[in-house]
Amino acid sequence: MSAVAALWSTSIGKKAVMAVTGIVLVGFVILHLAGNLKIYLGAGAFDAYARGLRELGEPILAYGQALWTLRLILLAAVVLHIVAAVQLTLTSWAARPVAYTEKEAVAATYAARTMRWGGVILVLFVVYHILHFTLGAVGYAPGQFQEASAYRNVVNGFRVWYVSAFYIVAQAALGLHLYHGVWSMFQTLGVDARSNGVYRGLAVVVAVVVVVGNVSIPLAVLGGLVK
Ligand code: HEM
Structure with missing residues (x-):
């Protein structure tokens, strides 16, 4: 078995895959936020940014190639993140086929207990979001999406x-x-337990x-600040 396959076959290996792909996804979400906030600079800046994404790397790369x-890369990270999550969940269920009689969580935060459902909601959101803002297939009157x-x-x-x-x-x-994911990522990657508070703080800030940042945008549109 190759080293990669051996790592993947263990729970800690799958957690490492979740942590590393999680870093890619968190990085994307932060960069995407920075791009989204350009909406406050007006149509010129925002549309130039959207065009810039397609022209990135030109003339060495072709239009849209980067x-x-x-x-x-993002799709691969999402797929690996989800496959590892599903496999870890199935392993954990198989190890505990009989449900706990006492279901009250002792130390787990609300965020920790909602990771699986939260993940499903995020997948549904991203599918809707691409159909909406990238393809214009939903949410617009005919001919409105340009x-x-x-x-x-x-x-x-x-x-x-x-x-x-x-x-x-x-x-x-x-x-x-994000809060629970960023914190878990530090745990998996073996941070110093004495710095736990710092990493929780970092997870809260992210x-x-x-x-x-993201919620401000629909609110700014509904409030008439961005029009
Ligand atoms: C209010 C918040 C958000 C706004 C205003 C926004 C805006 C946009 C826009 C305008 C596009 C289309 C870009 C283009 O085609 O030029 C886009 C694409 C995308 N967004 Fe967002 N977004 C938001 C939140 C999110 C979040 C939270 C995620 C992920 C968790 C996300 C993931 C994506 C993805 C995966 C794409 C497709 C990128 C591509 O392949 O072109 N977005 N977003």
Whole structure:
């Protein structure tokens, strides 16, 4: 068995895969937030950023090539993260076929207990989000979505209050998942137990910045600040 297969076959190996792919996903979420916040600089800046993503690496790379490479890396990270999570869950259920009679969690936080359901909600959110803002297949009147006008698409998309409400709820799920995920990642990667408080603090900062930043956008559209 190769070293990679041997690592994958163990629970700690799968946790390591979750931690490393988690770093890629957290990195994406932070960079995506930085891009999303350009909405406050106006249509010119936001659309230039969306165009820049496609022109990245030109003229050495072809139009869209760097973006597609990043998409494939992201997709691989998501798939590995989910497969490892499902396998770890199945192993844990198999080890405990009879449910606990006492189900009250003693030390686990709310965030820790909602990782699985939270993960499912996030997958559903991302599928909807791509259909919405990347493809314009849902959430718009016919002809309203314009591929070259990301700013208009975001404003028109978030003007529908229930779509905004869905995004806001999804950000809450993302915040909980990030908080517990970032903290678990440090645990798996073997941080010094004495610094536990620092890592929890770091996990809170990442989760709060991402949620507040992202939630501000639908609220700014509904409140008329971004129009
Ligand atoms: C209010 C918050 C958000 C806004 C305003 C937003 C905005 C956008 C926009 C405008 C696009 C399309 C970009 C383009 O085609 O040029 C996009 C794509 C995407 N977003 Fe978000 N996003 C938000 C939150 C999130 C979150 C929380 C996640 C993940 C957890 C996420 C994941 C993605 C992904 C995977 C894509 C597809 C990228 C691609 O392949 O082109 N977004 N987002």
